Amino acid sequence: MNDNAKPSPRFSYPSAVLQKIAQDVLDQARKSGATACETDISDAFGQNVTVRRGEVETIEYNRDKGLAVTVYIGQKRGHASTSDFAPEAINAAVAAALSIAGHTAADDCAGLADADLLAREFPNLDLYFPWDLPVEQAIELAKTCEAAAFAVDKRITNSEGASVSLSESQFVYANSLGFMGGYPGSRHSISCAVIASENDTMQRDYWYSVARDAADLEQADSVGRKAGARSVARLGARKIATxxxxxxxxxxxxxxxxxxxxxxxxxxxxxxxxxxxxxxxxxxxxxxxxxxxxxxxxxxxxxxxxxxxxxxxxxxxxxxxxxxxxxxxxxxxxxxxxxxxxxxxxxxxxxxxxxxxxxxxxxxxxxxxxxxxxxxxxxxxxxxxxxxxxxxxxxxxxxxxxxxxxxxxxxxxxxxxxxxxxxxxxxxxxxxxxxxxxxxxxxxxxxxxxxx
Structure with missing residues (x-):
């Protein structure tokens, strides 16, 4: 595992804690009568900054976590979820899933994946690239992006905003066949949408770039220029015959x-x-x-x-x-x-x-x-x-x-x-x-x- 695969300390929980929670879910389900169980536990955070007409419009932070559990009683299936990782909440979710399974008809296609098909190796695919982006720097990137759009043509008269977003997450999936795996991932983006006006008509277009690694994103000014050029190009639009x-x-x-x-x-x-x-x-x-x-x-x-x-x-x-x-x-x-x-x-x-x-x-x-x-x-x-x-x-x-x-x-x-x-x-x-x-x-x- 290289450095890019290591979870960020900015996550709410170390990956080892998620693994421990996953194992606790499986153990609780088995003790409560489930013949099979699977669980998915996730932890994520993000930041989004939007600038409109050169002014900060929104700054958003999000931090999310979730636990989903699916249990089987024979081929009767029940599912429940919670965003609370407290032991009593986890136990309640497992109990709810079992209760649902108890009232569900058997389905001969239901069940965990075949054991021989489960992954045994976990190659590092370079899916996680933390973006250390202070909000002040995100604001400047968004302003640069939008300014580049306005600079394309004087007919760019309004903006729906330029946004810079980062998103990082990690998860653990485990089931009662002995499988447990998970990894962190990232997804970052820069976007811009502007409005061009001419002769009492307006046209809108946009452009955006998305990548796991912020270094692979299109430059902010390039995103803005493309959004501006696309909006201007749509001016003078006409109808055509069938x-x-x-x-x-x-x-x-x-x-x-x-x-x-x-x-x-x-x-x-x-x-x-x-x-x-x-x-x-x-x-x-x-x-x-x-x-x-x-x-x-x-x-x-x-x-x-x-x-x-x-x-x-x-x-x-x-x-x-x-x-x-x-x-x-x-x-x-x-x-x-x-x-x-x-x-x-x-x-x-x-x-x-x-x-x-x-x-x-x-x-x-x-x-x-x-x-x-x-x-x-x-x-x-x-x-x-x-x-x-x-x-x-x-x-x-x-x-x-x-x-x-x-x-x-x-x-x-x-x-x-x-x-x-x-x-x-x-x-x-x-x-x-x-x-x-x-x-x-x-x-x-x-x-x-x-x-x-």
Whole structure:
């Protein structure tokens, strides 16, 4: 364990104390009649500073802790939680979970993860980087960020604020199969949102950067400049006539398409038969040159984990190969419902990376599209996870002859996700890492764009 893996003394509890509490929970559950038990104990703190129009608007500190316990009586399950670590509160939580289990019907898929799948090794993935950021320094960073946005153009007339946030946490997960593991983690960010005005019209846009290590964040002034430039670029937005054209999803919104795919091939959707991608293993879902890998052990990865929420070891795998689905996203319960084994995804996916082997520069994507719509913002939630029908409000830019001509607003883009995923004709190399899914801009060969 290197220095970056050591918990900060700023946590409320040493990790050894969390481990002791976890063991006490397991012991209490066993003594009270549980046949199996698992518990998750966490301790976190954060700081957020927001500056608006050069003045401090908010300074927030948070300190949180929590304990969750799940007990099994045979295959009857009960769950309870508390934010109080006092022994009597912990005992009460265990008793509450047992009481719930006693009144719950047996479920033959319920239970702890299979013992042979639990993690036995815990590689250091460089997930924890304390940020020693005095509030005065955070305020100056936020002011620098916002000032850079205002300096972009005199048409930047207002601000929703610039924020600098740090967040650090640690946890311990343990179960009655003898598993106990945990580690600290961090997540820091800088963001800015400003408003541009011209001829009685206003447009808003934003930019942000997030990383586990503050040293990997975009510079504050760069974040501000991008927020300002994006807001100004949206001035003069027009409506367009309804048409069928290619649509280019800018990288920050393109990841939402990967999110819809993940939701459709996740255990809950599959065993409830509420997915547009039922029985998709071995089937062509994406364009033939699309690859998606899951890389849970990336150093500093925002979704890196040595084990999932059930203690199951995580492994690198190919989720999509040459457009063909190779695997689902399953925890133990959903896997048993489907007659399969967990994929180590209890709690979600880990660093999904989409590529097609030859990512294009953004300018090349525009040239390849020729004429169509570049989408930079999505609005609303018009996606049917059962049928795959897709219809969302959007804003962005009209592109003609491979060049951006003007901003567009009040449009709706529509299609079906099955056709959209198969219709990815190009992938950009402009990957922006902000979460558990990573891809460049995605060009969809054809969608319906409804204008005004």
């Amino acid at each position: 048409c069928e054209v290619p649509v280019l999803f800018e990288a920050p919104v393109a990841v939402s398409l990967i999110g819809h795919f993940v939701g459709a091939v996740s255990g809950g959707s599959l065993y409830r038969q509420s997915s547009f991608l039922m029985d998709s293993i071995g089937k062509q879902v994406f364009a033939p040159d699309i690859q998606i890998r899951e890389l849970p052990h990336l150093k500093k990865g925002l979704a890196s984990e040595p084990f999932d929420n059930e203690g199951v070891a995580t492994h690198e795998r190919k989720v999509v190969e040459n457009g063909v689905v190779q695997g689902y996203f399953l925890g133990s319960y959903s896997a048993r419902k489907l007659g399969l084994r967990t994929t180590g995804n209890a709690g979600g996916n880990h660093n999904l990376i989409l590529d097609n082997g030859a990512g294009l520069e953004f300018s090349a994507l525009l040239k390849k599209m020729g004429k169509g719509v570049l989408v930079t913002e999505l609005l609303g939630q018009g996606v049917n996870p059962v049928t795959g029908d897709y219809s969302r409000g959007a804003a962005g830019y009209w592109v003609e002859d491979g060049e951006i001509r003007h901003a567009v607003e009040e449009i709706t883009i529509a299609g079906n996700l099955k056709n959209m995923l198969r219709g990815i004709s190009a992938v950009g190399n402009d990957v922006i890492v902000r979460g558990s899914k990573q891809c460049g801009s995605l060009l969809i060969d054809r969608m319906t764009v409804a204008g005004g």
